[in-house]
Amino acid sequence: MTKPVLVTIPHSLGRDEAMRRLKSGLGSASSSLPILKIDEETWTDNRLAFRFTALGQTAQGTADVEDDSVRIEVVLPWFLQKMAEAVQSTIKSRTQILLEKK
DSSP, X not given: OOOOEEEEEEXXXXXXXXXXHHXXXXXXXXXXXXXXXXXXXXXXXXXXXXXXXXXXXXEXXXXXXXXXXXXXXXXXXXXXXXXXXXXXXXXXXXXXXXXXXX
């Protein structure tokens, strides 16, 4: 079993606004990265469960949106696990962009 990649992104938007921005921006995040395709996204309260494909590999995870942060946990297949630091950095930067947009 691979160790999940964890990313926590602080914000000052409040839970509802952060969720609104994430919901509206997920499609554009996927289209701006041609090697990544979001296959599934399901919101339950303030938790997003998602599945995506990158470099022909499928990964899944969750994002918990809180009043002051977003905590993302992604379980990567072994091939993508070798690039976990790059994946973690990409997740963090893309989420920060979504949360900073006005």
